[in-house]
Amino acid sequence: MDWVATLRRSGGVNALARQIGVSPVEATAGVEALLPCLLGGFREVGNSEAGLPGLLARLAMLGDGNLAAEILGPGPLATQPGETILGWLLPDKAARDAVVAQAVAASGIDPQVAERLLPPLAMLVGGYISARADAIGDAKGLEGILDDNDRI
DSSP states (O other): OOHHHHHHHTTHHHHHHHHHTOOHHHHHHHHHHHHHHHHHHHHHHHTSTTHHHHHHHHHHHHTTTHHHHHHHSSSOOOOHHHHHHHHHHSOSHHHHHHHHHHHHHHHOOOHHHHHHHHHHHHHHHHHHHHHHHHHHTOGGGGHHHHHOTTOO
16 A cells, blocks of 8 residues: 555645644655654554454544544644554654654654654554455455555
């Protein structure tokens, strides 16, 4: 799955830009730089003992596909679910700081923009994963979207 193309096509990149107050160009640069790490974290959680069903259960507790709807919608953004997801994917401040630094180095975006982008992007990706699982009806069908390292 080409995540960047999916996020562009669905309006996710523009919604992220609107939600955090940056241009779509800046949001795209941040998404491209942050996605590999976030997807790697989702893969790691999905490959844990609980597997993909465990990941989906965790996402269900936070709102399933509604996580993405929160980002795409017009209302004010509550990022606590995104912070919870980041707690699973980046378990400590040092890991989060390293991801932000890597994104800044790769894209040239402002560190504060990268930091503000992380929680809603985690929500958006988590929501898309949940929605895809619901559409497929089988967690095993998600393996392709989490396992393809060449197409983020």
